[in-house]
Amino acid sequence: MLWLRSIIYYSLTTLIALFIGAIGGAAWGLGFALLVVSLACLFHIFNLHRLHHWLENPQVDNVPGSFMLWQEVFDQIYAEVRKQKKAKERLAGTLDRFLSAAEALPDGVVILDDNDRIEWCNPASCEHLSLNRKLDMGQPITHLLRYPSLRDYLKEQDFSHPVIIRISRPSEQTLSAQVVPFDSTRKLLLSRDITQLERVQTVHRDFVANVSHELRTPLTVVGGFIETMIDMPSSDAKTRETHLQLMYEQTQRMQRLVEDLLTLSKLESGAQVREEEVDIPQLMQLLRTEANGLSQGRHTVEIGRLDRPRLIGNHDELHSALGNLVSNAIRYTPPGGTITIGWEKRDDTVCFTCRDTGIGIAPEHIPRLTERFYRVDRGRSRNTGGTGLGLAIVKHILHRHQAHMLITSELGKGSEFAVKFPQARVIE
Numbered sequence: 001m002l003w004l005r006s007i008i009y010y011s012l013t014t015l016i017a018l019f020i021g022a023i024g025g026a027a028w029g030l031g032f033a034l035l036v037v038s039l040a041c042l043f044h045i046f047n048l049h050r051l052h053h054w055l056e057n058p059q060v061d062n063v064p065g066s067f068m069l070w071q072e073v074f075d076q077i078y079a080e081v082r083k084q085k086k087a088k089e090r091l092a093g094t095l096d097r098f099l100s101a102a103e104a105l106p107d108g109v110v111i112l113d114d115n116d117r118i119e120w121c122n123p124a125s126c127e128h129l130s131l132n133r134k135l136d137m138g139q140p141i142t143h144l145l146r147y148p149s150l151r152d153y154l155k156e157q158d159f160s161h162p163v164i165i166r167i168s169r170p171s172e173q174t175l176s177a178q179v180v181p182f183d184s185t186r187k188l189l190l191s192r193d194i195t196q197l198e199r200v201q202t203v204h205r206d207f208v209a210n211v212s213h214e215l216r217t218p219l220t221v222v223g224g225f226i227e228t229m230i231d232m233p234s235s236d237a238k239t240r241e242t243h244l245q246l247m248y249e250q251t252q253r254m255q256r257l258v259e260d261l262l263t264l265s266k267l268e269s270g271a272q273v274r275e276e277e278v279d280i281p282q283l284m285q286l287l288r289t290e291a292n293g294l295s296q297g298r299h300t301v302e303i304g305r306l307d308r309p310r311l312i313g314n315h316d317e318l319h320s321a322l323g324n325l326v327s328n329a330i331r332y333t334p335p336g337g338t339i340t341i342g343w344e345k346r347d348d349t350v351c352f353t354c355r356d357t358g359i360g361i362a363p364e365h366i367p368r369l370t371e372r373f374y375r376v377d378r379g380r381s382r383n384t385g386g387t388g389l390g391l392a393i394v395k396h397i398l399h400r401h402q403a404h405m406l407i408t409s410e411l412g413k414g415s416e417f418a419v420k421f422p423q424a425r426v427i428e
Contacts, residue, residue, distance in 0.1 A: 043070075060085050108191035112179075116140050116154055119186070128175055128191045141189065150177060159187075164194075174198050218254050222247050273314045273400075277427060280311050280343050280352075283319060287341060291326045298335040301326075304342035309350050310427040313401050321397040324390045325354045325417045333358035333414070350426050352419040361409040369407065370395040401425065 014033070021029020047070040054064055063078040065071065102109055108125030110118060117140050121131050129145055136144055142151050145165075153163040162178035174195045181187040226247070284303055291301040311318070329339045337357040344351055361369070365376045373388035398405055402422045409415035 047073075108175075108189075110141065110189040110191075112141060112187050112189055114185040116142060118144075125189075125191055128173075128193060153177070154179065165191075218251070222251060273317065275312055275314055278311045278313050278315050278318055280350075281306055281308065283315070283322070284341060284343055286319070287323055287326050290323060291330055291339060291341075294327055295330050295339075299330055299333055300338045301330075302338065302340045304340045304353070304355075305344040306342065307344050307350065308428075309343075309345070311350070311421060312425045312427065313421075317397045317400065321394045322352055322354075322419070324394050325352075325419075328390065329354050329356035329358065329415070329417075332356070337414075346418075346420065349423045350421055352421075353416060354418075355414065355416045357414040360411040360413055361407070361415055362411055363409075366407050366409065370405075 016032065016036075018029060020032045047064075047066055050064040050066075051073075054062060058081065060078065060081045063074055063081060066074055102122050105122060106124055108128040109122045110125045110129070110131070111120040113119055117138055118131070118136055120137075121129075121133060123133075125131060126133060131144065142154060147165050149163050150165055153159075159179040159181065162176045165175040165177055167173040167175065172195070173193065176192045176194045178190050179187050180190060284306060288301050288303055291299075295301060326339065326341060333339060333356045339357075340353075340355045342353040342355075344353065361376060365374075368374045369376075370391045372392045375388055394405070398419060402425065403419050406418045406420065407415065408418075
């Protein structure tokens with residue numbers, strides 16, 4: 001122990017001084033003792049100076065060395081500093097991992113002090129709230145984000161629920177923001193982009209409203225005819241037959257709508273289907289035959305260019321999707337028009353085309369054609385037997401086959417629907 005060694009050292013010095021005093025006299029003994037004490041004081045002062053100098057820059061690599069008692073002191077200092085350095089490195093590593101995790105979060109994280117000034121924020125929060133990680137540090141967040149809903153939310157101090165922030169620039173965006181206090185002076189402002197979720201909810205509401213609207217009309221017609229037939233004299237057979245025919249047409253329309261809804265639901269569920277080698281030239285002949293049956297001689301249906309490559313895919317789904325495009329061309333082409341289907345090589349891949357000389361589509365409608373129940377002309381679509389779900393089904397089938405559709409059209413001159421398939425699905 002350090003104190004025990006000091007006692008032994010000074011006791012030994014005293015014994016030597018006494019021995020010298022006994023032999024050479026008291027003066028010699030006292031002189032030796034003073035010399036030893038003086039040298040010890042100088043030694044301690046020198047090491048204290050070295051310790052003071054080290055404390056000005058306490059690094060583990062420059063701990064001074066010495067001997068005797070001071071060596072043990074410096075060894076203990078070195079061990080303690082090294083232990084603290086390792087603990088600091090562990091803490092720094094933990095902090096780095098925490099910061100890396102916070103940086104990678106898809107949700108925005110902003111640390112605020114007790115005056116709502118920004119102390120730290122991650123990249124997602126900069127993207128959501130248009131913050132600058134260098135310039136905005138220390139700024140009150142309400143000075144940078146001038147949204148009344150957020151200002152009132154921070155002022156009311158009721159953080160049990162999130163607040164919705166709607167941003168219009170640079171693009172329309174909806175954020176859900178919530179404050180979470182995590183110590184006596186600081187709190188987290190968490191932001192989440194719910195734009196897509198809100199759009200899905202809007203689509204769901206529109207979908208339910210559209211389905212209700214689409215079913216209401218035929219049900220009203222059928223119900224009205226049934227009431228009429230109940231009160232109708234049994235002798236009026238011709239009127240009864242007309243009403244029954246209209247009721248049949250409306251029930252067929254409801255049946256087609258339900259079948260399309262079931263098909264769309266099956267496609268959206270992502271269920272796997274069996275894929276095989278599809279003979280597209282043979283499928284083109286089948287599409288032409290079906291088109292002639294639907295047209296009943298009112299149109300000219302032609303097969304244009306017909307290259308030989310085959311395709312890997314599901315025959316029934318491709319038949320449904322491509323047949324839908326052909327049937328739409330017939331419905332929206334006046335009698336005497338021409339529908340031309342083709343299977344041709346384009347840009348190192350193959351493409352199905354369906355051209356018509358029909359009424360055409362205005363440019364503003366083209367981006368929305370594959371939306372559910374979207375119709376350019378609602379009255380004409382219903383009169384031709386459409387459910388408003390055909391192109392939505394086509395979009396999902398093509399997506400399952402990694403294909404995409406290009407639509408070009410001009411009012412009064414006709415349209416072209418071109419479906420390009422990936423080269424990976426083509427068999428030469």
